[in-house]
Amino acid sequence: MTLRAIPVVRLALVAAACFVAAACTRRSAPPAPRRVAVANSWARIADSGATGGAYLEITNNDTVAITLVGVTTNDAGAAEVHESMQAGGMAHMMPRTALLIAPAEVVKMTPGGVHVMLVGLRRALAVGDSVRLQLHFSDSTTVPVTVPVLTP
Numbered sequence: 001m002t003l004r005a006i007p008v009v010r011l012a013l014v015a016a017a018c019f020v021a022a023a024c025t026r027r028s029a030p031p032a033p034r035r036v037a038v039a040n041s042w043a044r045i046a047d048s049g050a051t052g053g054a055y056l057e058i059t060n061n062d063t064v065a066i067t068l069v070g071v072t073t074n075d076a077g078a079a080e081v082h083e084s085m086q087a088g089g090m091a092h093m094m095p096r097t098a099l100l101i102a103p104a105e106v107v108k109m110t111p112g113g114v115h116v117m118l119v120g121l122r123r124a125l126a127v128g129d130s131v132r133l134q135l136h137f138s139d140s141t142t143v144p145v146t147v148p149v150l151t152p
């Protein structure tokens, strides 16, 4: 009697495990909180081999500051975050290797301000094209962005 009962118990455990597993796969995982939102992004028209510009609007939806530490792309030799500024009546560009975005802050990139410079474009950018960028943050997260090419 006891010997015969063991397999029954085992079968019940297997059945319970299957039920749990099935329940787990059926229930969809809760979506990860979106810490960074990118909107209204656009890139300039540019020739292949030339320098292009991309402009993003990055919102930090988190309760802690985040820092953009780099941008990468396969569409250009390099992508660099710059800031344009006027000094002594001349326009200058400074690299921004760490762009801090405070909680709830929206950083709006513009042609005359912070921008992503696409150095050595591997192809021409025409209206209707798009550029794929990966935004790298200091917490090791990466946010992919597809940036449409528009006329400014």
Ligand SMILES: [Cu+2]
Binding pocket: 082, 083, 093, 115, 116, 117
């Ligand atoms: Cu620049």
